[in-house]
Amino acid sequence: MNNMFGKFKALPYIFILPAFLLIIVFKIYPIISTLLESLMVKGTFTLDTYETLFKDKIFWKSLWVTMKINIVMIPLQIFIAFCLALLVNTTVKGIGMFRTIFYLPVTISLTVATIVWNLMLSPNGGVINSILGIFGISQQDFLVSKTQALWCIVLIATWKGVGYWMMFILAGLKNVDASIYESAKIDGANWLKTVVSITIPLIKKVLLFVFVANTSINILLFVPMQIVTQGGPEGSTNVLMYEAYKSAFKMADRPRSAAIVTVLLVIIAIVCTLQFRLMSEKKEA
Amino acid sequence: MNKNMIIKNFFIYIGLIIITILTIFPLLWCLSASLRSDTEFYKYVTPFSINTLVPVDFTMDSYIKLFTKFNFARPIINTIFVSFVSIVAGCLLNSIAAFAFACFKFKFKEVLFGIFLVSFMVPFESISLPLYKVVSNLGWVNTYAGLIVPTIASGLVLFLFTQFFKDIPPSIIEAARVDGANWTQIFLKIILPSSVTVFVTASLIIFMDQWNSYLWPLLVARSKEIQTIQIALSSFKMERVTLWSCLYAGSMISALVPLGLFLPTQKYFVQGITSSGVKG
Numbered sequence: 188m189n190n191m192f193g194k195f196k197a198l199p200y201i202f203i204l205p206a207f208l209l210i211i212v213f214k215i216y217p218i219i220s221t222l223l224e225s226l227m228v229k230g231t232f233t234l235d236t237y238e239t240l241f242k243d244k245i246f247w248k249s250l251w252v253t254m255k256i257n258i259v260m261i262p263l264q265i266f267i268a269f270c271l272a273l274l275v276n277t278t279v280k281g282i283g284m285f286r287t288i289f290y291l292p293v294t295i296s297l298t299v300a301t302i303v304w305n306l307m308l309s310p311n312g313g314v315i316n317s318i319l320g321i322f323g324i325s326q327q328d329f330l331v332s333k334t335q336a337l338w339c340i341v342l343i344a345t346w347k348g349v350g351y352w353m354m355f356i357l358a359g360l361k362n363v364d365a366s367i368y369e370s371a372k373i374d375g376a377n378w379l380k381t382v383v384s385i386t387i388p389l390i391k392k393v394l395l396f397v398f399v400a401n402t403s404i405n406i407l408l409f410v411p412m413q414i415v416t417q418g419g420p421e422g423s424t425n426v427l428m429y430e431a432y433k434s435a436f437k438m439a440d441r442p443r444s445a446a447i448v449t450v451l452l453v454i455i456a457i458v459c460t461l462q463f464r465l466m467s468e469k470k471e472a
Numbered sequence: 473m474n475k476n477m478i479i480k481n482f483f484i485y486i487g488l489i490i491i492t493i494l495t496i497f498p499l500l501w502c503l504s505a506s507l508r509s510d511t512e513f514y515k516y517v518t519p520f521s522i523n524t525l526v527p528v529d530f531t532m533d534s535y536i537k538l539f540t541k542f543n544f545a546r547p548i549i550n551t552i553f554v555s556f557v558s559i560v561a562g563c564l565l566n567s568i569a570a571f572a573f574a575c576f577k578f579k580f581k582e583v584l585f586g587i588f589l590v591s592f593m594v595p596f597e598s599i600s601l602p603l604y605k606v607v608s609n610l611g612w613v614n615t616y617a618g619l620i621v622p623t624i625a626s627g628l629v630l631f632l633f634t635q636f637f638k639d640i641p642p643s644i645i646e647a648a649r650v651d652g653a654n655w656t657q658i659f660l661k662i663i664l665p666s667s668v669t670v671f672v673t674a675s676l677i678i679f680m681d682q683w684n685s686y687l688w689p690l691l692v693a694r695s696k697e698i699q700t701i702q703i704a705l706s707s708f709k710m711e712r713v714t715l716w717s718c719l720y721a722g723s724m725i726s727a728l729v730p731l732g733l734f735l736p737t738q739k740y741f742v743q744g745i746t747s748s749g750v751k752g
Binding site: 196198199200202203205206207208209211212214215216217218220221224271274275277279282285286287288289290291292293294295296297299300302303304306307310312313317318320321327332347350354358396399400404405407409410414428431435441444445448451452455456459 | 480484485487488491493494495496498499501502514517520524554566567568571572573576578581584587588590591592593594595597598599601602603605606607621622623624625627628630631655680682684686687702703706716720723725726727730734735738741743
């Protein structure tokens with residue numbers, strides 16, 4: 188194959204060029220520009236922005252909030268998505284309809300999902316509280332509570348996002364040869380063992396994709412904070428991405444915003460690299 | 473055996489129904505709220521009764537108001553136009569680049585592919601400020617180009633295409649080469665026909681991205697003429713008197729359009745992801 192295609196050395200570059208130029212101008216350049224902005228003050232190279240940032244208690248608190256929400260949200264979403272995918276991969280009657288229903292929230296924008304859930308979770312006269320009332324549970328504060336707001340955002344983002352990841356995992360499951368399950372059954376493996384030792388390794392590629400994509404989306408999640416909580420109450424939902432947004436648009440401190448975004452991108456890069464390493468090591472084993 | 477099956481299916485249905493309720497409740501709530509007046513809506517929220525969900529006086533007022541008073545058709549048409557151009561351009565450029573990555577060996581291939589992958593891990597939100605500067609220097613603020621061009625090259629779409637094309641046996645391409653086909657012919661006659669599913673998948677992903685996009689249009693398309701649907705929706709919330717029923721009606725429309733596209737194509741969507749996911 189190498190010889191065959193060797194004659195057309197320039198060709199692949201020509202094919203890539205249009206997309207590559209767009210990526211450079213509209214993705215890579217802005218990323219580098221973010222990095223530079225965080226490192227330059229009045230035209231000179233300096234680490235001042237980072238020094239100030241790392242001395243700032245608000246930054247560390249915000250980093251902690253970001254970690255807290257993601258450590259829960261990323262595994263939770265993928266776990267639920269995986270369970271849903273297993274469920275809709277069964278062959279009971281009407282399963283196509285259920286699959287479609289589970290996907291419905293994906294078609295809704297996060298903006299709309301946030302606005303609708305915010306109203307449903309309203310402490311006074313929200314429908315969730317009136318449902319809880321049926322079971323004799325007292326009124327909850329939800330998004331205006333310091334302890335509950337972050338988890339309400341997890342709920343909103345999970346409700347909206349899980350169907351999307353379910354589809355990818357389901358697609359992976361559909362690709363698994365049914366005869367493999369049959370032979371596992373003959374070998375007497377129980378359901379859980381089959382899932383862990385056969386299904387998961389077989390759909391590893393999909394899972395890796397889902398992990399990486401889900402991580403970068405969730406670490407940068409900020410629409411619910413921007414629309415509803417404004418990082419509050421008492422900074423309890425003030426994730427780094429919202430802090431960056433605030434720095435840029437409310438405090439007009441662009442270097443600070445750029446420095447925070449850079450920190451976030453580094454975190455995403457580290458987490459995704461770890462995921463790549465872990466998943467591909469298993470493959471060789 | 474048969475009894476076991478019945479019990480198993482029973483539990484599967486229980487699970488399916490519980491999740492259905494959790495999934496669909498906010499949507500039904502939204503639908504119901506869009507079909508009643510604001511006063512009626514608040515009257516029946518607590519305590520919980522059947523009328524919390526079922527309107528007493530059905531009214532389409534909010535939908536009518538949406539199109540007559542707020543000119544909601546304009547953002548809808550804008551967003552459809554932006555999505556359509558993005559789909560055509562995005563599918564074309566990304567699939568051609570993916571073709572190169574999947575079927576050729578060349579220097580710096582890994583580095584170049586890595587650059588695309590990086591871009592897929594960096595969502596627009598995080599680079600919106602410097603990106604705005606680029607687009608503004610190009611004179612594209614408040615133009616369709618500003619909404620469309622920066623989103624065309626997509627790491628995710630390229631990744632899907634590449635994974636899919638890797639499965640096309642090189643021997644088929646080689647045979648076509650021997651028969652004297654040029655690369656355009658190979659792309660159009662071999663690659664395209666065998667990749668309908670992944671093209672549908674990519675189109676849906678691009679559409680959903682554009683349709684639901686919020687921060688970027690908020691920055692770059694502020695004029696009413698090219699406003700997109702999510703911005704039009706959020707403007708209902710931003711205005712001092714929040715028009716809840718109109719917001720719900722708009723949300724319903726915003727949800728129904730992608731749904732209308734997804735339902736007839738979902739078979740392809742699953743197939744497209746299936747074939748690009750596991751092998752290769």
